[in-house]
Amino acid sequence: MTEPTGLRERKKQRTRAAISDAAIELFLAHGFDQVSVAQVAEAAEVSRRTLFAYFPTKESLVVHRFADHETESARVVRARPDGRTPLEALREHFLDGLDRRDPITGLNDEPGVRALYELIFATPALVARMLEFNQTAEAALTEALTETAGVEVGEARVAAAAIVAVLWTLARENLAAVVAGRPADEVFPEAEAAAQEAFRLLDGGFGSLGGRSGVANATERERHG
Template sequence: MTEGMGLRERKKIQTRRRLLAEATKLFTERGFDQVSVAEIAEAADVSKMTVFNYFDSKEDLVFTPMEEHIGDVSQVVRDRAPGESPVAAMRRQFLEAVENRDPAVGMSDSEVALGLIRLIQETPALLTRAHAFFVRTFDQLTDVLVEEGEEPAIARIVAAQTLGTRNALITENHRRLLAGESADAIAADAVALAGRGFDLLEKGLGDYAKRS
């Protein structure tokens, strides 16, 4: 990723990664509200101003890695293969992510990933931000469907149902991981449940789910 970059650019990436790592460590150890930006700066051996040069707020230190993928779902639908329906594209991408143990679908059992899940669930400000993340994903998917010729009201219904199914599957993965199961142990069940969930989605959407 850093090949071909100049020294200044590489240092910026390294500093950003160090800030994210130290912030995550402090948040998971002590809780989001109990950690100050000054403490994060000290742990990363930078100034407080440097933190704000990289991140606009303390919440960004939790959500920036997630928000780099905020357009993934809409991009999968936009770039799907000819003849593939939006639902089929989302099913394919989800199953691939499970296979790759992608944290974006709740399939990472790393200490950091589990700590962030707990942190978000236990912190009202972060739950609000997580909801905003969902709304932006919903809006982007709706826009793609409208661009393809769907009327806005139907596009919103389809986006709500497809993302609702996807989020329910992720929530179940999170539940099992937080209960102490490993990602490898739940993978087969996650694939089976995703199959059932997307089958139900396709039945509910009827002919729409078959449209390419």
Template sequence: MDDNRPGPPSGLRELKKARTRQNISDTAIELFLKRGFDQVPVAEIAAAAEVSKPTLFRYFPAKEDLALHRFADHEGEFARVVRDRAADRAPLTALHLHCAAGLDARDPISGLNDTPEVLAYLRLLYSAPSLGARLAEYTVRDQEALAEALREASSAAPDDLLPRLAAAQIISVHRVLALANWRKLADGRAADEVYPEAAAELELAFGLLGQGLAARFG
């Protein structure tokens, strides 16, 4: 046997890794939803996903990351919106329109999605303190990324605190609105019924943000 044979192309390796990562996360979330986050040991998840514990931890450094993998696609999203906006569009306007589009599309990240799977997942997320703490770490990274994008957009000096203050306010507003939307759905209301309220609250929130931030980012 030739030990120097080339391995699979890098694209195939990355595809296999992505599928393995997705399988582990999906398996974990299925178990979490059935029995609760704290009741499912990592060893059981690894066995159900047919991987070893060391392999699992190579993909997910902490148990909480198994549940939060679905947020990975959204990490840094607000920073990307600011950087990818049209040249004649203000950062705050771009973010406002992006959040409004999320409500229109019933994006789960907006909290306004009443499919049973999404409601169950968000209930899991908000019911486990350790998941909330880990999610806060994601939020901090999002906030830092947005602050840097706002700094670039306004040509602010490296020591200018305003981009960081603005990012903190914007990220916090989004989190509060999403949680408020989910709570209404968790009480049994339909997303279509809640939508007009959610849209009005989004307008109110960005109106308040605009009053304080318009001079630099509006």
């Protein structure tokens, strides 16, 4: 009897999660470079062949947890309401992420999240893979800007590179503060102010994407009543 598609997919998801959980537990305990793929497969109780069917590289065992964010900025730009500029939409999305302590903003002091980020930034191979994510993010955002904001490809490419770099820098600065032992709630006001200033600078450099001048200050006033 053929297994129902839904059940089969759920089994795949559980296997994928079990492999990733086993890998990250080992990496956190012993270090990324000190753990082999064979050891991960043994801990997850799967074969090496099965492991590679789910995760094509050792690095993907870790960074796949950020895969949903790889083209997030492009999705935000495409889904923005009528009348909202790309920079307004991206600014509001990032500020909302700070409010929610979204791990992708770096402003999350949960031990597991902090440990995972520390692992990534202490491992050159994982940092390199995250930078590849940024390249994909830039390409997707460039396409979204040209298709939805009427921006020429050249300007869109430069703007996308700047936006992705700003988001990456903000997240790393927030994470550095958290790793230093400061609670996320304490860091939040500084993180919010830094984000507002960063988007103000982006707005000044890419006016066609930001709309009106002073939008960052207006947004801040709205957020604080």
